[in-house]
Amino acid sequence: MSCDVTSRCFWTVNMISVLAMSFSITYFLYNRFEEMPTRVAIENQFEPIKNLPYPAITLCTPNQVTISSLEYFKTTLIEGNKTDLESYLPLVLGFYEYINITDQTRDHLKNFQDLLEKNRYTVPELLGRVPQLCAKFLKRCYLERKVYNCTDLFKPILTARGYCCTFNNNYMFNRKMNVKDQNFVNRTVKATGFINALIVVTDYEMEDSMLGTLLNAGAVPVMYTDWTEFPSDDELSYIESYGESFHTITATYTYCSDEVKSLPVRSRNCFFHDEHRLDHFWSYHNSDCDHLCYANAVKSACRCIPAYIPHSGRNNVCKLVDIPCIIDVKSYQGPYSAITIVSEWSITEQCERDGAIEGLVLSKSTSAFHFFFTNPVYLKQKQETVMSIISLASNLGGVFGLSMxxxxxxxxxxxxxxxxxxxxxxxxxxxxxxxxxxxxxxxx
Incomplete structure (x- = not known):
């Protein structure tokens, strides 16, 4: 009888021990599967870059309130009092920058809004007419050694940085609101190297800027995004004027395996572009989601939508009287960050050798930009599962088989x-x- 009790105790202790060990290993395996379900593996370091889409490149003029727009509105505004128009126009900068809000400012904003409504002007129409237009900001454009009309390469767009000009982006400003361009043609890379660069010569025409309204001390904001995304600050540089800058572009393409697509969202911690619909933007991108978060914050506090948000509608857009509320929302969210890049070349050297500025009148507000791919190849990566459901089951079978x-x-x-x-x-x-x-x- 004693031997039977001893053997039972021995096997009971053994069973409890191996079960504890098995479940501990199972717990660690499952945690690894949940916390790090995917990894990125290099598939090809020398994938040919030819026919790869160009990124969207967005240049914003520092001259967001022009003297010529003042003269334009003096002639086109028929109804109402226009005597204080020169004091009204600089207030539109409150949509993009911090301005001092006083009781007088609030009165000016209300009077200006009343003036616009009497003449049937909307805020997006105002924001699309007050700044320096792309046709004047962009002086000359080259792409892969061919000269283009700049308005054929760049389309106007309203952004969080103001009125801008965007290259190879499927969003554009149609004078009423930002929309997806139905006639958009995606430009792809045909040649690489410095001589095949996208060259853009700009001039923000300081003499046409209203006093005290020039943004960023004349520096030009440059934003880089995917061609399907709305321009954002994720990749933002400020380029000083009266200089020549060189921007090298490198490409990395990452795609997902079928196993990653089959994982639940909570596991892979990301969405595919067609998996989650965003208001105003339709398809999902992380930067567009950031824009929407800001728009929702403004909507919650001010009961309106920022004018640059695509497909915002005529009646939902924030008005001039909402600027104090918008500034409060920006103050709560914190200031933007920025990177400043200073040109190392005088504009009269390299550009003259290339002939890019031949026939142009240069000034202190002129800049030249070179955007180009340095390598004829790009890095292709594959996001794959570290451990699939099948391999997890196999590992668990091995653990229990080894232990028990x-x-x-x-x-x-x-x-x-x-x-x-x-x-x-x-x-x-x-x-x-x-x-x-x-x-x-x-x-x-």
Whole structure:
């Protein structure tokens, strides 16, 4: 009897130990599967870059309030009092920058809004007419050694930085609102190297800027995004004027395996562009989601939508009287960050050798930009699962097999013996009950 008790205790302790070890390893494997379900592996370091889409490149003029726009509105605004128009126009900068809000400022904003409504002007129409237009800001454009009309390469767009000009972006400003361009043609890379660069010569025409309204001390904001994304500050540089800057572009393409696509969102912690619909932007991109978060904050506080948000509609756009509220939202969210890049070349050297500025009148507000791919190849990567559901099941089978000699047959065998044990237990119980009943009747 003692030997039977000893053996039972021995096997009980062993079973508890191996079960504890098995479940501990299972816990660690599952945690690894949940916390790091995917990895990025290099598939090809020398994928040919030809026919790869260009990124969207957005240049913003520092001259967001022009003297010529003042003269334009003096002639086109028929109804209302226009005597203080020179004091009104600089206030539109409040949509992009911090301005001092006083009681007088609020009165000016209200009077200006009333003036616009009397003449049936909307805020997006105002923001598209007050700044320096792309046709004047962009003086000359080259792409892959061919000269282009700049308005054929760049389209106007309203952004969080103001009125800008964007290259190879499927968003544009149609004078009413930002929309997706239905006639957009995606430009792809045909040649690489410095001589095939996208060259843009700009001039923000300081003499046409209203006093005290020039932004960024004349530096030009440059934004880089994917061609499907709305311009954002994720990749933002400020380029000083009266200089020549060189911007090298390198490409990395990452795609997902079918196993990654099959993972739940909570596991891979990301969305595919067609997996989650964003208001105003339709398809999902992380930078567009950031724009929408800001728009929702403004909508919650001010009950309107910033004018640069695409497909915002005529009646939902923030008005001039909402500028104090918008500034409060920006103050709560914190200031923007920026990177300043200073040109190392005088504009009269390299550009003259290239002939890019031949025939142009240069000034202190003139800049030249060179955007080009340095390599004819790009890095292609694949995001794949570190451990798929199948490999997780295989690892768990290995753990239990190593610890307990466990297998599917063993599981069925265990379940079968549990069934037999329960069956015999119930059978014995019923037999005892029947014996008691029969004894009772025999006694009587």
């Amino acid at each position: 000699g466990f297998s599917c047959i063993s599981l069925l065998e265990i379940l079968f013996y549990i069934y037999l044990g329960l069956k015999n237990y119930v059978k014995n119980k019923l037999a005892k009950v029947f014996i008691k009943i029969s004894n009772h009747y025999n006694t009587n």
